[in-house]
Amino acid sequence: MNSSSAEVLNGENGASLLNSVDAFLFDCDGVIWKGDKLIDGVSETLQFLLFTYSNFEPLLFKLTRVLRDEIFSSSFAAAMYLKSIQFPPNKKVYVIGGEGIVEELHLAGFTSLGGPEDANKKIELKQNLFFHHDKTVGAVVVGLDQYINFYKLQYATLCIRENPGCLFIATNRDAVGHMTDLQEWPGAGCMVAAVCGTTQKEPVVVGKPSTFMMDFLLKKFNVDTSRMCMVGDRLDTDILFGQSAGCKTLLVLSGVTTLPALQDSANNIVPDYYTDKVSDLLQLLGP
Amino acid sequence: MNSSSAEVLNGENGASLLNSVDAFLFDCDGVIWKGDKLIDGVSETLQFLLFTYSNFEPLLFKLTRVLRDEIFSSSFAAAMYLKSIQFPPNKKVYVIGGEGIVEELHLAGFTSLGGPEDANKKIELKQNLFFHHDKTVGAVVVGLDQYINFYKLQYATLCIRENPGCLFIATNRDAVGHMTDLQEWPGAGCMVAAVCGTTQKEPVVVGKPSTFMMDFLLKKFNVDTSRMCMVGDRLDTDILFGQSAGCKTLLVLSGVTTLPALQDSANNIVPDYYTDKVSDLLQLLGP
Numbered sequence: 001m002n003s004s005s006a007e008v009l010n011g012e013n014g015a016s017l018l019n020s021v022d023a024f025l026f027d028c029d030g031v032i033w034k035g036d037k038l039i040d041g042v043s044e045t046l047q048f049l050l051f052t053y054s055n056f057e058p059l060l061f062k063l064t065r066v067l068r069d070e071i072f073s074s075s076f077a078a079a080m081y082l083k084s085i086q087f088p089p090n091k092k093v094y095v096i097g098g099e100g101i102v103e104e105l106h107l108a109g110f111t112s113l114g115g116p117e118d119a120n121k122k123i124e125l126k127q128n129l130f131f132h133h134d135k136t137v138g139a140v141v142v143g144l145d146q147y148i149n150f151y152k153l154q155y156a157t158l159c160i161r162e163n164p165g166c167l168f169i170a171t172n173r174d175a176v177g178h179m180t181d182l183q184e185w186p187g188a189g190c191m192v193a194a195v196c197g198t199t200q201k202e203p204v205v206v207g208k209p210s211t212f213m214m215d216f217l218l219k220k221f222n223v224d225t226s227r228m229c230m231v232g233d234r235l236d237t238d239i240l241f242g243q244s245a246g247c248k249t250l251l252v253l254s255g256v257t258t259l260p261a262l263q264d265s266a267n268n269i270v271p272d273y274y275t276d277k278v279s280d281l282l283q284l285l286g287p
Numbered sequence: 288m289n290s291s292s293a294e295v296l297n298g299e300n301g302a303s304l305l306n307s308v309d310a311f312l313f314d315c316d317g318v319i320w321k322g323d324k325l326i327d328g329v330s331e332t333l334q335f336l337l338f339t340y341s342n343f344e345p346l347l348f349k350l351t352r353v354l355r356d357e358i359f360s361s362s363f364a365a366a367m368y369l370k371s372i373q374f375p376p377n378k379k380v381y382v383i384g385g386e387g388i389v390e391e392l393h394l395a396g397f398t399s400l401g402g403p404e405d406a407n408k409k410i411e412l413k414q415n416l417f418f419h420h421d422k423t424v425g426a427v428v429v430g431l432d433q434y435i436n437f438y439k440l441q442y443a444t445l446c447i448r449e450n451p452g453c454l455f456i457a458t459n460r461d462a463v464g465h466m467t468d469l470q471e472w473p474g475a476g477c478m479v480a481a482v483c484g485t486t487q488k489e490p491v492v493v494g495k496p497s498t499f500m501m502d503f504l505l506k507k508f509n510v511d512t513s514r515m516c517m518v519g520d521r522l523d524t525d526i527l528f529g530q531s532a533g534c535k536t537l538l539v540l541s542g543v544t545t546l547p548a549l550q551d552s553a554n555n556i557v558p559d560y561y562t563d564k565v566s567d568l569l570q571l572l573g574p
Contacts, residue, residue: 037414123433125433125466125467125472126467127324127467127468128467128468129467129469129470130467130469145437146437147437148435148436148440148481149434150432150433150434150435150472150473153435153473154472154473157473173484175485175486176485179412180413180414180415180416180417181415182415182416182417183416183417183418185412185418185437185441186437186441186444186481186484187485189484189485190440190444190481190482190485191481191484193481193483193484193485194473194478194480194484195477196480197460197462197473197474197476197477197478197479197480197481198462198463198473198474198476198477198480
């Protein structure tokens with residue numbers, strides 16, 4: 001397959017896209033923001049979609065919260081996953097990751113350990129040292145953690161290996177993240193792989209390209225996936241995720257995927273449409 | 288296959304083993320030492336083998352150095368691998384790992400970066416931050432690193448992804464290490480997996496179960512593998528490594544493998560002999 005089946009977004013097919021969907025689902029990194037900056041025109045575009053197309057309301061109302069709360073983030077997905085499986089609230093969750101995961105877990109009513117509070121912990125290996133871990137930890141959630149260290153890796157490993165039935169949950173397995181706008185950095189896939197390497201176990205992945213979040217959103221907002229459009233910057237997570245769920249898909253070139261990568265003959269993940277950036281929707285279809 | 292084909296070492300088959308081999312190759316962790324302690328009787332046993340069976344000399348002479356220098360360690364293997372491929376001495380080697388790797392590289396004439404000197408480095412992500420790396424790094428060596436951090440992961444990743452032809456070398460992929468005697472800790476396999484996760488590349492593994500070291504030793508000491516006995520505590524690295532190379536194999540139960548694990552019907556890696564610990568050789572066959 002090649003990109004000949006992906007159409008450049010224009011006024012005509014854009015209008016038909018807007019008429020054929022009730023909701024847009026946006027990836028954030030590389031789509032809504034890049035590094036620590038909002039991508040130009042995003043805010044106006046979301047407002048345009050929200051106020052012009054009122055049937056988008058349920059999802060877009062939430063999506064305006066994305067910018068502040070990461071409500072649809074993979075951290076949120078991890079917390080919702082634990083809710084969905086009725087994870088016992090008297091069990092704890094050990095976190096390798098940032099404040100976002102800890103917050104989402106707390107908002108969902110769970111008690112967490114680790115995360116930022118273990119950022120500076122060190123282990124001095126010596127004879128008769130015994131590393132203790134909390135036996136009431138029933139799940140380990142691993143996401144992007146720029147303060148990854150040996151202490152956290154050992155803590156997570158002992159929970160997964162020694163606490164009976166302890167879950168191993170990955171927010172996502174992205175190889176890289178865009179925490180600054182000039183460079184890529186090790187992504188959650190790096191920390192997840194480290195825990196796989198030491199536990200020899202594979203995680204449940206709750207973020208993209210797993211369909212857990214999509215299923216959750218569909219149930220919550222009662223939207224048919226065929227009437228949704230997934231907008232993302234990555235072929236192998238965002239677009240594949242949208243396609244697996246039966247959504248229409250729009251690739252934006254404001255993130256990791258370049259036009260040559262889309263058009264590469266080795267690429268077999270082809271979105272319905274592609275365009276430079278989210279604000280093209282406003283420019284092509286706005287007032 | 289099951290353990291019925293592995294014989295318990297006794298005076299009779301032990302004597303025949305000694306007569307049929309010219310050299311023993313010992314794994315260290317779980318065989319020679321455990322955590323930071325020598326296993327009981329090891330030193331006397333090596334001396335017995337060395338002085339009683341003088342044809343063992345070339346390897347055992349070196350093996351007495353194992354205890355001090357880790358001469359046959361996977362760190363040594365990494366340095367020898369670089370020598371064997373004629374790695375240009377004007378290129379640098381970035382290290383995720385401990386002092387042992389750095390030392391072996393220096394002894395072999397290579398210039399390294401990273402390792403212990405990056406143990407306390409931090410990255411504060413902020414706008415316009417650009418993380419610089421040395422463009423003359425031509426190889427990244429990843430081993431067990433109890434000071435693993437985000438800085439090292441980003442440094443290694445940039446070298447592997449951006450420096451043309453940069454090698455990615457793993458000392459080994461052991462899931463766990465025994466740096467203390469009461470517990471297992473994340474092993475080199477943890478750090479290697481983290482770098483695989485972010486680079487999306489697979490390393491060249493120079494330690495067990497790769498046969499690189501065996502090939503190197505054979506060339507150096509001119510010993511026929513069929514006249515060697517590999518002694519180790521792990522089925523899936525030590526014993527497999529010995530078998531792949533055509534050696535006789537002796538499993539000791541002083542490390543990670545238990546007798547039930549050896550005898551488990553799911554296990555299909557069966558050593559020629561097994562015994563509790565290295566010093567049984569002395570007890571069964573000594574004066």
